[in-house]
Amino acid sequence: MAVEFKLPELxxxxxxxxxxxxxxxxxxxxKQDQPVLELETDKATIEVPSTVEGTVTEVxxxxxxxxxxxxxxxxxDSNGAGxxxxxxxxxxxxxxxxxxxxxxxxxxxxxxxxxxxKAPARTAEVVDIAKGRSAARESAPAETRPPAASxxxxxxxGAGxxxxxxxxxxxxxxxxxxxxxxxxxxGGRIGQGDVKAHAKTxxxxxxxxxxxxxxxxxxxxxxxxEVESRPMSNIRRKTAEHLSVAWQAPHVTQHDRADVTxxxxxxxxxxxxxxxxxxxxxxxxxxxxxAAEAIRRFPQFASSADMAHExxxxxxxxxxxxxxxxxxxxxxxVVRDADRKTITEIAAELGTLSEKARARKLSLDEMSGGVFxxxxxxxxxxxxxxxxxxxxxxxxxxVSRGATEPVWRDGQxxxxxxxxxxxxxxxxxxxxxxxxxxxxFIVGVLEEPMSMxx
Numbered sequence: 349m350a351v352e353f354k355l356p357e358l359x360x361x362x363x364x365x366x367x368x369x370x371x372x373x374x375x376x377x378x379k380q381d382q383p384v385l386e387l388e389t390d391k392a393t394i395e396v397p398s399t400v401e402g403t404v405t406e407v408x409x410x411x412x413x414x415x416x417x418x419x420x421x422x423x424x425d426s427n428g429a430g431x432x433x434x435x436x437x438x439x440x441x442x443x444x445x446x447x448x449x450x451x452x453x454x455x456x457x458x459x460x461x462x463x464x465x466k467a468p469a470r471t472a473e474v475v476d477i478a479k480g481r482s483a484a485r486e487s488a489p490a491e492t493r494p495p496a497a498s499x500x501x502x503x504x505x506g507a508g509x510x511x512x513x514x515x516x517x518x519x520x521x522x523x524x525x526x527x528x529x530x531x532x533x534x535g536g537r538i539g540q541g542d543v544k545a546h547a548k549t550x551x552x553x554x555x556x557x558x559x560x561x562x563x564x565x566x567x568x569x570x571x572x573x574e575v576e577s578r579p580m581s582n583i584r585r586k587t588a589e590h591l592s593v594a595w596q597a598p599h600v601t602q603h604d605r606a607d608v609t610x611x612x613x614x615x616x617x618x619x620x621x622x623x624x625x626x627x628x629x630x631x632x633x634x635x636x637x638x639a640a641e642a643i644r645r646f647p648q649f650a651s652s653a654d655m656a657h658e659x660x661x662x663x664x665x666x667x668x669x670x671x672x673x674x675x676x677x678x679x680x681x682v683v684r685d686a687d688r689k690t691i692t693e694i695a696a697e698l699g700t701l702s703e704k705a706r707a708r709k710l711s712l713d714e715m716s717g718g719v720f721x722x723x724x725x726x727x728x729x730x731x732x733x734x735x736x737x738x739x740x741x742x743x744x745x746x747v748s749r750g751a752t753e754p755v756w757r758d759g760q761x762x763x764x765x766x767x768x769x770x771x772x773x774x775x776x777x778x779x780x781x782x783x784x785x786x787x788x789f790i791v792g793v794l795e796e797p798m799s800m801x802x
Contacts, residue, residue, distance in 0.1 A: 349427070352420040353400050358389055362712070365389040366582060367413045376404045378424055385409070385421060388582050392679070392715055393708035402426035511538035519543045528656070583677040594739035597653075598775040601734040602783045606794040608750060609765045614797050627695025631747065631767070632670060632724045636694050638793045639745060640666045640686035643720060646786045650719035652740040653776045660777055669718030669738065670698060672705040673728075679705045680738065682718040726750060726767075735772050742777045745790070746770035767794065 358365060365387035372384050383395040406423035409415055509526045510533075511519070518540050519526040529546045531538035569575045580588065608631075615629050622629040643650045643666050652661045666687040669680040681701035683694055704710045721738045724747040735746040748768040754761040771787045793799055 349425070350405065351400060351402075351424055351426050353384070353398060353422040353424055355385075355396065355415050355417050355419050355421055356399065357417045358387070358394070358396075358712070362389050362417075364414055364416045365394075367409050367411050367415060368393060369411055370407055370409060371395075372404050372407065372422070374404050374407055378402055378404055378422075385415075387415070388708075389712075392583075392710045392712055393676075394711065398422075400424050400426055509538060510536055515540055515543060522547050581677065583679070587678055590739070591736055594736050597737060597739060599734070599737060599772055600775050600780060600783065601770055601772045602780070602787050603732055604769050604771075604787045604791050606767045606769060606791040607755065607764050608767045608794050611794055611797055612765050622692050622695050625692040625696055627692055627697075627699050629691070629695055630698070631726065631750075632722060633691055633695035633698050634794075635722050635724070635745065635747065635790070636668050636670065636683055636686050636698070637689070637691045638790050639668060639720060639722060641793065642786055642789045644687055645789065646782060648778055648782065649743045649773075649786060651742055651777055653742065653774060655776075663719045665717075665719065667717045667719055669715075669721040669741075670701070671721060671723035672702050674706045674708075676708060679710060679715065680718065680721060681705055681710055681714050682716065684717065720744070723747070732768050732770055734770060737772050737774055742774040743783075743786075744772050746772065 366389075367385060368388050369386040370384070371386060372378060372382075378384070378398050378401055380399070380401050381397045384398050385396040387394055387396055402424040404422055405425050407421070408423065409419075409421045415421060509516075509529070510531060511526055511529075515538055516526050519529065522543065524543060524547055526538065526543075529538050529542050530536075531542050533539050533542075611631075611634070615631075615634075619629050627633065647662055648660070650663045650666060652663075654661050665685065667682050667684045668686045669682045672679050672681060681704070683689075683697055683701070686694060689697070701710070701714065704714070718738070718741065720741060721735075721744040723735050723744060725733065726747050726749040728749075730748045732748055733746050735744045737744050746769070748770070750765055750767040752763050753766050755764040755766070757764075769787060769790065771783055773783050
């Protein structure tokens with residue numbers, strides 16, 4: 349029996365991927381869980397395993413193609429093996445699809461103008477909101493992108509909201525969950541005015557996935573000389589989108605310096621011991637463990653601002669992301685439960701994650717769930733910088749290159765190794781005094797490595 353192998357869901361909010369390699373050919377015998385495609389997604393390069401067994405009779409994609417979950421990529425003669433895991437071919441699906449189309453709600457498929465060619469009357473401010481939300485829908489990161497009106501039906505939690513189809517369409521245009529809107533009409537009925545008021549409240553509060561993100565139109569640079577336009581890779585595009593949204597949070601950066609002279613002596617003394625445990629005793633590995641201890645004392649640094657519900661989400665776990673510079677762009681693998689691991693364990697895990705990042709072998713799970721990020725540019729250089737908070741986190745610790753400097757101690761200048769640190773934080777959640785205390789705690793532990801044990 350011929351069945352189609354359709355691309356499964358790639359991960360939360362991942363809508364597409366680029367085919368890097370096709371790992372099977374027509375005539376190959378396919379086994380359960382055998383990798384069939386290598387895809388580059390917005391977050392990582394992953395291998396897609398088969399859910400069927402049988403002989404490949406047709407390969408429907410090639411390297412360079414862009415594919416989406418649910419798209420048929422292989423045709424397999426299952427011979428009865430693995431058939432339950434696959435989906436019938438397109439021919440078998442055709443009657444069901446036709447029936448589904450016939451039953452489609454006009455509320456989902458109709459244009460907002462009802463076919464008249466004219467948009468509903470709106471105030472200029474709401475037109476701006478709609479434009480902003482439309483731009484944000486294209487540029488916001490997948491974690492926060494609202495569904496387009498033509499992509500999805502009304503959210504399940506708003507299915508019972510008392511609103512006319514035209515009002516529901518209007519809400520979808522603005523990227524608003526109709527179920528979250530307070531209706532002021534009879535019996536709580538929701539009108540367009542209620543939707544407008546809800547949209548304005550979201551924009552004023554800085555929350556909501558539809559906060560506008562400007563996409564500036566560039567001049568024609570070719571007027572002044574030769575130019576070349578290269579499309580962004582998925583990772584670069586995702587980084588640009590994510591940071592554009594992240595930058596909208598009110599950032600403050602706190603700078604400090606740690607005297608790590610004694611720490612460097614500790615690193616030299618313990619390096620062999622950590623290498624025997626499978627890792628390298630780097631400043632980054634130590635900082636991950638120190639930051640985890642700081643978060644235990646200052647739990648607001650492992651939180652997120654939920655402006656839509658006017659709440660702060662406190663996470664009871666301490667997973668710390670580490671920015672890794674790779675030839676393919678910046679990736680942030682996550683060290684899980686950093687507060688429960690020794691520095692040796694963290695060093696070994698960090699080495700493995702960094703190697704996988706550079707080899708484009710990180711899984712989506714290995715890049716998810718972080719509550720705080722450490723980014724170390726000391727190996728490259730620089731004195732200070734202002735890292736951007738990795739939303740929806742609320743803080744990030746930046747490390748610059750250490751240097752030997754004269755420091756006044758006991759009535760004389762002595763050479764000491766000083767390490768610059770930069771803590772950026774979301775001021776909606778974290779006050780400056782708390783940020784200063786958090787960073788001073790980190791500095792104190794780095795200056796006296798044994799103090800954390802005590």
